[in-house]
Amino acid sequence: MKEVPHPPKWINPLLERVCKPELLEEIEGDLLEYYYLWVERYGTAKANRLYVIHTLKFLRPFALKKSRSKTTNHFAMFRNYLKTAYRSMARNRLFTTINVMGLAVSMSVGLMMIAFVWDLRSYDNFHENKDRIYRVNTINHPDNGPIMTLASSSAKAGYKIRESISGIDDLTIIRRNFGGDAQIGEKKVPLQGLWADHSFLKVFTFPLLQGDPATALKEPYSLVLTEKGAERLFGETDVLGETVRFDTLDYMVTGIMKDTPKFSHLQFEALVSFSTFELQGSESDHDFFGWKSFYNNYTYLLLSENMTLQTLQANLDRLSEVENAAIENQEINLSIQPLHQIFVGHSLVNEIGPRISIVAIWVLIGLTVIVILSACFNYTNLSIARSMRRSREVGIRKVIGAQRRQVIGQFVAESVLISLFAFVFSFLLFLTLREQFVSIHPFIAHLVSLELSGTLIIYFVTLAVLIGLMAGIFPALFFSRIKALQVLKGVSSLRLFQRINMRKSLIVIQYTFSLIFITSTVIVYAQYKNFVSFDLGFSTENILNIKLQGNKAELLIKELSALPAVSKISQSQLISSLGVGNSAQLKYRDPNDSSSVWKNVVDEHYLPMHGHKFLAGKNFTHKSEHTQQDEVIVNEQLIKQFGIGSLDPDHAIGEIVTLNGKKVTIIGVLKDFHYQTPQHAITPVAILNSANPGRYLNLKISTNDLPATLSSIEHIWKQIDDVHLLDAQFYDDQLAYTFSWLLMIIKVIGFIAFLAVCISSLGLFGMVVFTTETKLKEISIRKVLGAGERNLVYLLSKSYVTLLFVSALIALPVTYFFFDKIILTYFAYHQSIHLVELLAGLLGVLVIALIMIGSQTFSAARSNPAQTLRDE
Amino acid sequence: MRKTYIGELEEVILLTVAILQEEAYGVAIGLHMEQQLNRKLSISAIHATLHRLSKKGYVSSSMGGATAERGGRRKRYFKVTTAGCRVLNEIQDARNLLWSQVPSNALTT
Structure with a gap:
């Protein structure tokens, strides 16, 4: 049996809500009748569409319910909101400044994040398919x-x-x-x-x-x-x-x-x-x-x-x-x-170009959200703390007839207003920070441009409004709940320090995150320092590596060795410990047990010049270019892994292994060194000899006049090769560059940590100012009764210092375990975390906080009680 | 406001109400205009115009009995009031008067 078509169901409730009840029946009836007509004429799909359109067309004045509120002068009310908002902002310059500054700073990070993600998302968008x-x-x-x-x-x-x-x-x-x-x-x-x-x-x-x-x-x-x-x-x-x-x-x-x-x-x-x-x-x-x-x-x-x-x-x-x-x-x-x-996705081996990990983006977004929330907490905290001053206003409004909704609207509108005000500053801040951010690392400059566009600005403003809503919603709910009668009876009946626990926990959350950020920065920095100056098992001091770029080594060596500043020259196929490697297949006695080892090809000067230590055997000797190369020098790990010479370096000498299908004799065993970066565990390495390894020259430099030496090297290079630019870098600089990504992370997290500390310090400062202000009379009375200044400072700052310690108790163990058990396990040769690194951040934050608390409480404690109590 | 002022759409719909007699309700008016004048109006426009006409006192309305064809909803039937009749006649007279003054060759195309 054929089913009777139905008009879309969702649209009718809408009509029923807004339409005059006395007209509803005929309108719905007529619409339905037309609907059946349309179904016959055009089919169900179009009929449904027409039904919705024609229903919506009934949203015209004659059919709509009359608005319940008879007061029509919304504009005046709105102007009144603006005026009170402006007055309360102007009256509390300090709090307004704290709020606007905090919001502006955190918002600028948000803007940066939006621009950053926007750029990343626009990758490969230009392809038609x-x-x-x-x-x-x-x-x-x-x-x-x-x-x-x-x-x-x-x-x-x-x-x-x-x-x-x-x-x-x-x-x-x-x-x-x-x-x-x-x-x-x-x-x-x-x-x-x-x-x-x-x-x-x-x-x-x-x-x-x-x-x-x-x-x-x-x-x-x-x-x-x-x-x-x-x-x-x-x-x-x-x-x-x-x-x-x-x-x-x-x-x-x-x-x-x-x-x-x-x-x-x-x-x-x-x-x-x-x-x-x-x-x-x-x-x-x-x-x-x-x-x-x-x-x-x-x-x-x-x-x-x-x-x-x-x-x-x-x-x-x-x-x-x-x-x-x-x-x-x-x-x-x-x-x-x-x-x-x-471009933005999971990490794959052998990527064709640069890419960025989606995890990194989520981490950055997470950090940004935390900083923004922190600024919102400040606003919430300060607004609720100062509720006494505005509760009378809310009381009067309610008596006059304001509904709860209107009070919420008023306070939310106020916070959005402040947020938009902060947006102006944050936008300027964004423009300055943008340059800084892009220049942190060439990688970032390569990745994004952070250009502005219309759509981006719309996103920016949306963020500002969202932040305003987020900051304002709690105070708004709080104020709207105030009972008019209670407030108007007398302020004393209002519990001044209500919601004290919520405010305290907000402060603890803020400081916990600030401490986690700052401690992480310190820990990562210590690791970075450690990696850059890591003992690799060989010497890299004053060694200048020159990329041959296809030129003949002999010619350059002849010219360069004439320079007095160049004391030794060696050649190698690659530079160890920079994160690049060549692998080869090595077999020992068991023909089926072939395994991957790292490989380098060097001349006979390389090992002594880099200070490699021999456990057994000797270095390569000079051979002409055409001699068959059948010697290999290996590291301890290789002997261990393949069980060569029953693990004794001396017995390994003279053993024959097959490397990439070629039989070679072990003539020396080196003490383990870092072929890869210290991030990775040491694995077997085989070093082959060649008179002409062909990729790099390693120059040992000893000079007092470095610029002159470098320019004479460049001069020699230009005579031999005028097509390519000289590519010469000091080994230590190359090692540092290998870890520059870590430095980039440090800079980004460090900056966010700095902002987080600033914002939470601002918030704390606001709270302390407020507490001392409201407790001024109590302090005076105590003073009259004989309390000492130190006593009073202690009394006032006690609760805040406790809060800081609670945050430290949460933050430090969390950071420690996060790094010790998760992050640092990815680095095979990391330094363990020292107590100093954990406490340094805490100390810094604590000093800032104590200065702020101290300055306020101290001046309050020193005030003259006679002046405060005069009019009692 | 001149009491006799009436828009073109209002005039046409008022006339249609008069034509349809006992059967003058929203959908019928819309369909009649579509068939006779080839003029498609949205149902909401018809309702709005009828609403205006009844405010001006040119039509009166009453709810009919329930019918099965439209989900049991009743129809609102419209009737031209005396004032409505008068205004239609006035318009007709005014037009006739003007038409009679048009020279015979003025409107030949």
Whole structure:
């Protein structure tokens, strides 16, 4: 049986609420009759829509109920609210200042946060198909190792998906690390970019200014430059069809692209057709097309509109299953990641560009909310504490006929007003702080610009209003509950210190958070200091590391060693302890037990110059470039892990191990040192010898005139290489830079801690001023009766100091356990937390608080009782 | 305010009420105007106009009996009052007077 259509049900109650009851029946009747007519004419969907529209059209004066209140002069009332608000603000300058300052400061942090998150959220928003673009991630699960999720995927996966999986509109494969010296005529310019296939410009929205997007990346040796890249190479952008030479190969410029937007997770100056790599790559990387080479390629796909993620994932799983059947000891699965979760999302290995962790953002938002709440607490506390002064006003208003709602409205409006007032200051503060924030660390400057926009300003104002509501709602509820009769009978009947517990706990909460922040800052700073000056197991003092950038080492060494300031020179493939590493597969006797070790290649000067300690054996000796390299020096850990020489370094000498498939003899055992950063536990390291390791020169400098030495080094460099800039850094500076992210965190948390302390101190100050003011008579009487000044100060400040200690008792253990049990466990070689670090923050906060409490109570205690008690 | 002032929409609806006699209620008026004049009015506009007319005293209204067709809700029936009749006649007379003065060739198109 056919069902009778119903008009939407939700709209009728609305009508019933506002419509005159005597008209309601006919209106509803007529509407229903029309509704059936519409259903016949247009069908249910449109009829429903029409029903709602026509019902809403009845919201016109003739049909509406008359407003109950007969007083129509709302404007006058509103003006009165404004006036009383203004008067009460003007009368209590101190409290108004405290409130406005606290709110302004905390709000500016809020504004910063909004601008920051806004920028982060606008990443990759410019792609037309942004909602349908997904990246294929690889989940690698070796049998003897941990599961790892990588942002990259194998080229084979890309090809297979393109061939065999339906429901994908397009797919593009990218490879990173295209780079070299571009040669144009006689000029050489270093250029970095990506390899990308012909679908790249279809999947992503990177508009070409010149060239055909359909063919630009099709042929091998095609090159697409951004405007900036073209400008750098040619000095102009009208270069379509020009050739650029890399090494011995000519590339043709087939497209000029607009520069990549700042808010793009893909950043590049040049794109080279992927077909180029398909030609070359098979030569340089034999396993390039293999299922297991998933380290350097990225696959992005454009999902069809009617395809679901579940189906796609199921297809990917089937694909992985087939491929995994052909490999051993390892399982490789594919997963998909939406474009908008790439930049802000979970951490993946092998990310193609910078990204920011969603956890970090939530932590920052959390801190901001706490600071804002703290300022709101101040407002709440001070308003309720001073309730006596305004309760008469509320009493009178109620007697005249104010309803509870109106009183709430009045006080909320007042706090919103103050909040908007504070917004003006906070906006100016935001403009100044913005520069500071961006310059904390190059990473942040790279990440965001914090530019203002119309939408952003709307968010700002919304935040200001929200803060006003939050700060004002408790006082408003409190005032609206006041009984007119009670207040008007006499102030004495009003319990002056009611809600004292709520106020006390608000102060405790504020101080607890302030202490947690400040103590965390101190602890992290101590750890940072420790890491920067960490004993790595070798010496880094006065060592200048120079990146060779493809130049011949011999030539530079010859020139540099002539400098008197350069006492020793060594060569290495990489610099230890900076967080980069090369790994190799090492096997001892058991041919099936191969395991990953860290690897470095150095010349014979390296180990002595860096002060590495030999437990057994000896250093490499000089060999010519062409001798077979079959010697290795290992660290203690390697011997321990593989059980070489029954764990005795002396017995390990002469043992043969297989490193990356090559047999090498152990000739020395080093005392353990930090190949990775001190954040990680020491693991096995193998050091190979080469007369020409090729990446870095390490210079031991001993001079009194550093600038002169550096400039003569630069002079030598320029003579040998005029294409690249000299990249020379002191080892100690590089180590410090490795931990600069920690310094960045310290600066951010430190700043927030500083604000939190300021805001809670302001609040405390307000409360103390208020208490001493109201207790002035009590103090005077006590004084007349013989109480001493010290006694009075003690009496007045006792409760506040107790509150501080309660907060310290909560905050310090919480911070300690948080760091000791959670955060510091991520750092293998951290310093334990000292008592000094825990107490330093507390001491600082305590001193500030005591000065404030002391100054107020002391002056109150010294006041002349005769003046206060004169009119009693 | 001149008592005889009446808007064009009010005039048309007043006439429709007169035409429909015993059957003059909101929906019927709306449908009649739609069929005869091809003029679609929203139901709320009709109600509002009828409300104005009854305030001016040109229509009176009474509730009818309950019917099943509209969820048991009653209809409000309208009737043209004497004052309503007079005002319609006045308008008609005024128009006739003016029409009779228009020269015969003035409105040929």
